[in-house]
Amino acid sequence: MDECQDYGLTRDTERKNLNLNPLQRGGVLPLEARKALYEFSDGYSVCDYCSGRLDEITKPQINGFLEDLAGFINTDFARTVHGAREGKFAVMHALCEPGDTIVIDGNAHYTTHVAAERVGLNMVDVPNTDYPNYEVTPESYKEVLDDLYDQGEEVSLVLLTHVDGNYGNLADARSIGKIAHDAGVPLLLNCAYSMGRLPIDAKALNADFVVGSGHKSMAASGPIGVLGLKEEWADIILKRSDRAQVKELEMLGCTSRGAPVATLMASFPHVIDRVKKWDVEVKETRKFVETLENIEGINQLGKKPKEHDLVRFETPIFDEIAKHHTRRGFFLYEELKKRKIVGIKRGQTKWFKCSVYGFSAEQKEYIAETFVDIASKDY
Amino acid sequence: MDECQDYGLTRDTERKNLNLNPLQRGGVLPLEARKALYEFSDGYSVCDYCSGRLDEITKPQINGFLEDLAGFINTDFARTVHGAREGKFAVMHALCEPGDTIVIDGNAHYTTHVAAERVGLNMVDVPNTDYPNYEVTPESYKEVLDDLYDQGEEVSLVLLTHVDGNYGNLADARSIGKIAHDAGVPLLLNCAYSMGRLPIDAKALNADFVVGSGHKSMAASGPIGVLGLKEEWADIILKRSDRAQVKELEMLGCTSRGAPVATLMASFPHVIDRVKKWDVEVKETRKFVETLENIEGINQLGKKPKEHDLVRFETPIFDEIAKHHTRRGFFLYEELKKRKIVGIKRGQTKWFKCSVYGFSAEQKEYIAETFVDIASKDY
Numbered sequence: 001m002d003e004c005q006d007y008g009l010t011r012d013t014e015r016k017n018l019n020l021n022p023l024q025r026g027g028v029l030p031l032e033a034r035k036a037l038y039e040f041s042d043g044y045s046v047c048d049y050c051s052g053r054l055d056e057i058t059k060p061q062i063n064g065f066l067e068d069l070a071g072f073i074n075t076d077f078a079r080t081v082h083g084a085r086e087g088k089f090a091v092m093h094a095l096c097e098p099g100d101t102i103v104i105d106g107n108a109h110y111t112t113h114v115a116a117e118r119v120g121l122n123m124v125d126v127p128n129t130d131y132p133n134y135e136v137t138p139e140s141y142k143e144v145l146d147d148l149y150d151q152g153e154e155v156s157l158v159l160l161t162h163v164d165g166n167y168g169n170l171a172d173a174r175s176i177g178k179i180a181h182d183a184g185v186p187l188l189l190n191c192a193y194s195m196g197r198l199p200i201d202a203k204a205l206n207a208d209f210v211v212g213s214g215h216k217s218m219a220a221s222g223p224i225g226v227l228g229l230k231e232e233w234a235d236i237i238l239k240r241s242d243r244a245q246v247k248e249l250e251m252l253g254c255t256s257r258g259a260p261v262a263t264l265m266a267s268f269p270h271v272i273d274r275v276k277k278w279d280v281e282v283k284e285t286r287k288f289v290e291t292l293e294n295i296e297g298i299n300q301l302g303k304k305p306k307e308h309d310l311v312r313f314e315t316p317i318f319d320e321i322a323k324h325h326t327r328r329g330f331f332l333y334e335e336l337k338k339r340k341i342v343g344i345k346r347g348q349t350k351w352f353k354c355s356v357y358g359f360s361a362e363q364k365e366y367i368a369e370t371f372v373d374i375a376s377k378d379y
Numbered sequence: 380m381d382e383c384q385d386y387g388l389t390r391d392t393e394r395k396n397l398n399l400n401p402l403q404r405g406g407v408l409p410l411e412a413r414k415a416l417y418e419f420s421d422g423y424s425v426c427d428y429c430s431g432r433l434d435e436i437t438k439p440q441i442n443g444f445l446e447d448l449a450g451f452i453n454t455d456f457a458r459t460v461h462g463a464r465e466g467k468f469a470v471m472h473a474l475c476e477p478g479d480t481i482v483i484d485g486n487a488h489y490t491t492h493v494a495a496e497r498v499g500l501n502m503v504d505v506p507n508t509d510y511p512n513y514e515v516t517p518e519s520y521k522e523v524l525d526d527l528y529d530q531g532e533e534v535s536l537v538l539l540t541h542v543d544g545n546y547g548n549l550a551d552a553r554s555i556g557k558i559a560h561d562a563g564v565p566l567l568l569n570c571a572y573s574m575g576r577l578p579i580d581a582k583a584l585n586a587d588f589v590v591g592s593g594h595k596s597m598a599a600s601g602p603i604g605v606l607g608l609k610e611e612w613a614d615i616i617l618k619r620s621d622r623a624q625v626k627e628l629e630m631l632g633c634t635s636r637g638a639p640v641a642t643l644m645a646s647f648p649h650v651i652d653r654v655k656k657w658d659v660e661v662k663e664t665r666k667f668v669e670t671l672e673n674i675e676g677i678n679q680l681g682k683k684p685k686e687h688d689l690v691r692f693e694t695p696i697f698d699e700i701a702k703h704h705t706r707r708g709f710f711l712y713e714e715l716k717k718r719k720i721v722g723i724k725r726g727q728t729k730w731f732k733c734s735v736y737g738f739s740a741e742q743k744e745y746i747a748e749t750f751v752d753i754a755s756k757d758y
Contacts, residue, residue, distance in 0.1 A: 005443045086631065123622075
């Protein structure tokens with residue numbers, strides 16, 4: 001083969017405008033991480049001084065970082081993985097046998113389903129409370145676990161999505177973890193949308209395992225994630241190879257052998273600092289929601305008041321405008337983009353998800369006022 | 380937690396000197412890939428325009444790239460994975476059941492062992508020819524497969540390391556693939572040290588599956604790898620989820636959701652170009668080996684003449700110097716470093732692995748002459 005296509009490797013639009021895509025808000029690199037990316041650009045760059053295991057490398061000091069990280073989330077051990085999904089798969093694969101039953105929440109991310117299917121597990125869903133709040137409650141977890149017990153069905157693992165990606169609801173992990181433990185089942189808490197945004201204390205949340213996402217919520221360049229666990233599970237999850245004796249099987253020896261782990265490490269002081277200011281982010285998100293809900297025909301879905309920056313709105317007003325607008329459903333995207341705001345899918349007007357996490361108070365206000373402006377304009 | 384340690388996130392020594400570590404030679408980024416790293420630094424940067432699957436994203440054009448990539452290695456399908464090991468695990472996990480037997484070469488990388496152990500497979504090793512050539516031959520593969528057949532043992536998969544990381548021996552994949560096929564078993568070819576350095580034609584090599592490593596040999600920022608496969612295996616390896624219907628199970632939906640895939644794409648024209656010049660690299664490696672072997676007490680191990688840039692030398696001369704040198708075993712590392720050469724492990728003098736891949740002819744000559752100089756000096 002002689003030629004290849006032009007792959008369009010630019011990201012100007014997303015870098016140079018205000019991007020409301022919740023997926024992208026928590027992964028923006030601070031300056032220190034950009035520097036680390038430059039230092040560790042090449043190939044296997046973090047592996048120069050490896051003497052067998054990534055998590056034990058001292059230059060750069062990955063081992064020290066993992067200790068600090070375990071302290072930060074209050075787990076006995078921490079490892080980097082390629083992302084939250086790979087962490088979930090590792091736990092399920094090590095802990096469960098094909099055919100085992102696990103209990104998951106009705107707001108679980110698709111990667112929970114895919115990880116469980118890849119292991120061959122039987123998933124039982126705990127339903128959410130449906131429109132308009134879509135809450136996952138401790139009571140419904142208890143009901144599902146009690147039912148399974150009555151049916152004589154053994155449960156290998158309970159999984160809970162700490163903050164889900166559809167409604168941005170913060171689940172009551174502590175209570176659900178207690179219910180799981182009362183049933184004799186460990187809890188895996190998916191913190192992809194929480195770890196790195198809000199404080200995580202795995203032990204206080206009754207979580208045996210936590211997974212986090214560097215690219216989603218820890219200001220890191222993807223793909224990179226975090227797996228934290230309690231000591232009692234270490235023999236199973238961190239089991240070593242018989243043939244390559246220092247290597248951990250579920251990590252396939254080493255996981256994040258490249259720049260992403262360097263960015264996660266470089267961003268860590270920034271992340272430690274920002275989770276302390278989580279209450280400010282929540283307050284500003286609530287103000288943002290209030291301004292938008294003052295527009296007739298815009299309504300926040302999910303739990304109220306908001307406890308997370310990911311917000312889902314139903315927006316019949318924009319759908320109404322789209323019916324008559326010459327640009328039809330594209331008008332909203334185009335009106336926003338004219339005002340330097342992106343991240344709402346083109347053509348979508350019935351509802352959208354967004355986040356103003358990490359923007360300054362002024363930027364947040366500008367974004368909210370822009371929606372007011374677009375909604376009140378004559379088309 | 381309030382404070383974290385200083386993790387020493389610099390890589391000056393490796394970036395600013397001539398680095399002979401074979402692990403690092405093929406992963407150096409060209410300028411275009413550094414630009415892509417800048418563009419796609421943040422979090423989930425390649426996922427702005429995702430409509431469900433990473434391999435189908437058109438902005439940047441990941442789908443077009445994967446088509447080109449499949450063409451480049453002559454497979455029917457190509458996917459990016461997190462690295463060669465993750466690709467091997469995906470194939471083994473999808474294709475085999477725990478307890479199945481696979482046949483692997485005696486030069487296999489530890490990640491082959493770890494991947495197979497993680498799936499619960501029984502490994503049968505094809506021995507190499509031992510000192511000094513350590514070759515893996517088609518004859519020994521045939522013998523092992525015949526023996527297993529005679530014992531009534533079913534074999535699920537044959538794995539071959541195309542170029543191994545200990546001796547840099549290029550194995551006769553085409554013949555071994557033929558032997559595997561004659562025994563009715565598919566071949567997985569581990570091209571971590573070949574794909575991106577030398578031309579790979581999976582079909583000509585009788586490989587049903589190939590894995591490659593972006594950070595090891597494709598001028599990409601890690602972690603990133605390539606999995607290529609023949610159409611007849613697509614239903615198994617690329618099986619989709621029941622619940623999340625577009626998602627491929629073994630990929631956990633999406634794999635390389637971040638900057639590394641952007642660097643792999645940006646480097647691709649450079650990689651296409653450099654594999655065409657592989658014969659020059661081999662010629663220059665042979666010349667390098669010749670200069671070093673002219674020193675009494677330095678001997679190349681592995682197949683002769685070299686067919687790959689990774690070279691292992693036994694170096695009794697340096698071991699002899701170390702015995703009397705005030706710096707003992709550290710002298711070699713220190714003498715090299717004074718001359719701006721790094722990548723040989725500190726304290727190692729009995730033998731070492733190195734590579735001059737990607738250096739200019741002048742740099743290669745300078746490196747060879749430096750070894751001559753160090754060997755002939757009075758200490």
